[in-house]
Amino acid sequence: MNTLATHSVPLANAETRVPRRRRKDARPSELTAAALELFVERGFATTRLEDVAARAGVSKGTLYLYFDSKEALFKAVIEEGIVPTLVAAEQQLAEHSGSAAELLRKLLFGWWQQIGGTRLAGVPKLIISESRNFPEVAQYYHDKVILRGRALLRTVLQRGIADGEFRALDVETAIDVIIAPLLMLVIWRFSLCFCGQETDPESYLETHFDLLVHGLHRSQDGQ
Amino acid sequence: MNTLATHSVPLANAETRVPRRRRKDARPSELTAAALELFVERGFATTRLEDVAARAGVSKGTLYLYFDSKEALFKAVIEEGIVPTLVAAEQQLAEHSGSAAELLRKLLFGWWQQIGGTRLAGVPKLIISESRNFPEVAQYYHDKVILRGRALLRTVLQRGIADGEFRALDVETAIDVIIAPLLMLVIWRFSLCFCGQETDPESYLETHFDLLVHGLHRSQDGQ
Amino acid sequence: MNTLATHSVPLANAETRVPRRRRKDARPSELTAAALELFVERGFATTRLEDVAARAGVSKGTLYLYFDSKEALFKAVIEEGIVPTLVAAEQQLAEHSGSAAELLRKLLFGWWQQIGGTRLAGVPKLIISESRNFPEVAQYYHDKVILRGRALLRTVLQRGIADGEFRALDVETAIDVIIAPLLMLVIWRFSLCFCGQETDPESYLETHFDLLVHGLHRSQDGQ
Amino acid sequence: MNTLATHSVPLANAETRVPRRRRKDARPSELTAAALELFVERGFATTRLEDVAARAGVSKGTLYLYFDSKEALFKAVIEEGIVPTLVAAEQQLAEHSGSAAELLRKLLFGWWQQIGGTRLAGVPKLIISESRNFPEVAQYYHDKVILRGRALLRTVLQRGIADGEFRALDVETAIDVIIAPLLMLVIWRFSLCFCGQETDPESYLETHFDLLVHGLHRSQDGQ
DNA sequence: CATGAATGAGGTTTCATTCAT
């Protein structure tokens, strides 16, 4: 009987039911999004779960329907922050073409588009601040994101060196030197931005890239 | 004076008193030193004042003889961390000689000797983590340390450009790019160091400097 | 009736419906049965309604269709636990025959058959544990079960004394002394049973009865 | 100097200092005493630590200076409740003389004087109510108190039987039967006392003892 | 000066209860 009844009014029922269901499915990421913002703003320990819940538009107790504890929420925040990073890395890896320098340039700007310029850029600050209190999470992030990103850059640098496009220098440290300004950019965004000059990220990246490729020295041929 | 007064008292008493006196003067910096370590390790909110006191070898109550509150202790930690930085900057500024590149090299290594390689290097991590919760402190650090350090680099860069030694590039961003790997170095030391490869700071700095001056590109003269 | 009506519907539907209908009537006692077990196991306060519901195979919300609150459920548990006790008392009262001692023996073993050996024996433990938190319930139990049981025993004892079969002793205390080992038996079953020796209830009752009638002393006739 | 000063006013100083010290030493048992009362009254789960603290005249936080958790407090309550029981058992064991029946009588009344009639009598109720939630504690109580008490009675009964004073009956069950009314007495005191008749413990014990020794049956010699 | 016992505000977590579906 019930089967019959719903059969004649399928859409109406479906429509009223969906919001509830969609809500439920969306909750976890609504909550981790709110948590990410607050954790980055105030730090993990200082953030009250009640505020996280409020920012996500639910009550304190609701949080516990989806996460076992504050720590579990933290882990979920990081995990959820990792996926897009990996996806972005994959994409950029795939779209390579042209010289090593050009590929490098693409990577820097692509990273900015998909990570550095979004709210996800808070994750690194979070990891830096909390890594000592959550070693497993830090390890996880290290293995999944940092090592992977470094591998990407290593490939590019080694190719550039092999092709004679780049000088033969210590690749690992070079990777550090490439990454550092990117991290500075996001750390700045979430830490000291409010107390100083505003830098334009795009031109910052441009100069970083220029400096990286050409160095400070004026070469013999003029510029 | 006190030493004289107690001079008639049995040795045992004298012995217990003198160290206490000497202790008394040293207390504040013993406490801030302990606090710096723990704040950097665990974060401000997660650090218990009892642990700070214990690490400094005193009782909880004693802390309040020297600092009005946990926040006051935090400010003292930062302030005390700033002085050596400024002193170091002064020294390096004074000892300039030779080319701009050489001066730059001296600055990087001097910073490592006096700041980056010491426990003081935890201060930046602390500032990054807590700046949003202590804006005045962050502002203070920004004005006293960051701006001053940047001014130093700006002078060097501008001199190099004026002398025709360096290319004419955007100085402010170049400063960022120079500083970033230094900060990465210390951030790494206090955050993710435990979960990955150990880099040798000296050679790291060397490569950083090399890359900074010459860039990635192989120049025409075949270097 | 319902069975007939659904008779034209496919079997699958009929099968799901009929049990549901039968279920519906049985629900309350299924729920109180589950609740009794859990309340006895864990105590009232420590038992979660969700667990009660789960043990009864329904959802949390369903419980509230049958009971207004956790307290109401508790009262229902006790009330439902009382009825069989009363019925048992009636039966035993009716089946009297023979000497007072024999009647007493019948009562003890009958009680074990119908109460002490069943899950209903948890009720006394529950009453003991929770009486201070639910005075009305305790009073109710006291009046309906305890007083009634005592009245039963009083009748038997008084008859025995009147007939010259028993000594003339303080009847009320004698009642206590008769009941105590029975309660110990059930309390043990639901409390400390797991940490000690297992006693056989039947032989326990036998010895209790024997001791009750004859006492410790060896009588002159050499028994 | 300080040593000298205190030397001339020894008692005054001692007297003002002592209260604080005595306070601190007395705190744990003040707290367990308060906790025992409330746990027995309301049950473990329903008792708020704030109320325990309040009854002991201190604040919530003070409790945690002496006990790690609510559970630790519970364990301390039981442990502290066990010691006097053991001590009492020792004493009664030592003061034996006369017939087995007389010894038995002494034990019953001694127990009432030192345990059953004091606040310690709440411990058994607590154990009964919470044993399932704290199996280790229950086991501990079982081993230290129950087994020990039974051993005491076993000795007496076996001696009585050996001497021909008592009939040869199942000793273990006899022990149960002796203990049961005692436990009923204390359980009653802490559970249902408020809803019924008040029994005089002394005469209750008297009848219990009388019944135990002589049984219900009127013996031939007309007693 | 130094201590550490005491306090109580505040945060995390649980769970009885409600209600839209």
Place this chain on the structure above:
DNA sequence: CATGAATGAAACCTCATTCAT
């Protein structure tokens, strides 16, 4: 009828801060 997502009061526990000694 039945469900289970959502709520928020209430309890445990921590720890910055105070103060008597």
